[in-house]
Amino acid sequence: MRRSLAVVAGAAVLVCAGCSAEPEKGSAPSAGGTTKTSAPLASTAPKPTPTAVALSVPMYQRALTNVEKTLKPSVARVMNAQTIAAFDASRAVLAKAVVIERGELAKITPPTGLVAAHPAVLDAFDAYAGDVSTELSRAGGTKTGCGFPKALDVRLYEAKSGLRFAYAELAQSVQKSIGRGVKFGAVSVPPKLAQPAVIAGRGENGDVFQRSGPRGSGSLEIKNAGDDVVIVIAGSNPRQPQASIYVRADKTATLNGIRSQDYWVYFKSGTSWDAKNHRFTENCSYQKFDDIFDGSYNWTISLAKTPLGNASSSETESF
Numbered sequence: 001m002r003r004s005l006a007v008v009a010g011a012a013v014l015v016c017a018g019c020s021a022e023p024e025k026g027s028a029p030s031a032g033g034t035t036k037t038s039a040p041l042a043s044t045a046p047k048p049t050p051t052a053v054a055l056s057v058p059m060y061q062r063a064l065t066n067v068e069k070t071l072k073p074s075v076a077r078v079m080n081a082q083t084i085a086a087f088d089a090s091r092a093v094l095a096k097a098v099v100i101e102r103g104e105l106a107k108i109t110p111p112t113g114l115v116a117a118h119p120a121v122l123d124a125f126d127a128y129a130g131d132v133s134t135e136l137s138r139a140g141g142t143k144t145g146c147g148f149p150k151a152l153d154v155r156l157y158e159a160k161s162g163l164r165f166a167y168a169e170l171a172q173s174v175q176k177s178i179g180r181g182v183k184f185g186a187v188s189v190p191p192k193l194a195q196p197a198v199i200a201g202r203g204e205n206g207d208v209f210q211r212s213g214p215r216g217s218g219s220l221e222i223k224n225a226g227d228d229v230v231i232v233i234a235g236s237n238p239r240q241p242q243a244s245i246y247v248r249a250d251k252t253a254t255l256n257g258i259r260s261q262d263y264w265v266y267f268k269s270g271t272s273w274d275a276k277n278h279r280f281t282e283n284c285s286y287q288k289f290d291d292i293f294d295g296s297y298n299w300t301i302s303l304a305k306t307p308l309g310n311a312s313s314s315e316t317e318s319f
Contacts, residue, residue, distance in 0.1 A: 135162030
C-alpha cells in the first residue's frame, strides 16, 4: 500500500516536471499542481487635477506681509551701505530677492475679489528692475554739474535715494492694484534720507571767508538782485584773492578793509555751496567786471542785468 502511494506521488512529480506551460484542453489540473491567476491591469484613466483653492483676503494679506518681511533686511542693507562697492553688492542681493518673492506670489491663487488685481501686482514686481536702472542712471556720475569730484556722501545719497524711489514705486503700484482692503509697503519701504549739507548748501550773507595781505580803508558794497554769489577781489588771479565774500540772492553786503591799490572784481554764482572747498558745485557761472577798480575809492556794484547799467562783464575760467 505504501509503495503504490509512493509511485503515484512520484509519477505526479515527473508528469508535472515535464508538462508544457499550457495544459491540454479539457484536462483538469492535477491534484498536486498549482493554478496561476493573472492580476488585473492598473487603471489607465487620468486622475482628476486638483482645483486650486483661492486664498481668503486675510491669507492674501499674510502672503504680502511675508514678502515685505523677507525683503526688508535686504532693503536695510542697501540703505546702510557705507561705500559704493557695498551699495552695489547689496542692491544686487535685493534684486534677486525681489525676483524670488515675485515667483512665490505667482504660485498663489488670489481671493475672488482680487483676481483681476493680482496680475498687476506681479507686473509691479517685474517693473522694479527697470525702475532701479533708470533711477541709478540719473544719479550716476562721479562729477558734479560744475565738473568737480562728487563727494562720497553725495554719491551714496543719490544712489540710495534712486533705489528707494524705485522700491517705493513698487510698493505704491502694488497698493494701487489691490486697493484699500489689503496693505503693502508700510513694513519695508525705508524713510527718506537726510540730504548731505552740500546739496542745499549756502553761505551766510556777508561772510568774508578768505583774506590775504594787509588791510586798507577801501570798501565795496554789493547789491545782489540775482542768485547767490561769491565776490572775489584780486590783483590778476582770482585763485589768489585779496578777499572773498558770500552774498545771498536779493541781499546786500559790504566788503571792508580793501587796500588802496587797483584790483579786479570777479564773481561766481551757482547752487550747492561746498563751504569746505569754497565753491559752488552745481549750475556754476564765472564772470568778472571788465573795468579795473581803484582801491583809493569806495565802490558800489549792483548785480542785476539792466540796459541802464554802466559796467560790463565777461565770462572767465572757473576759480
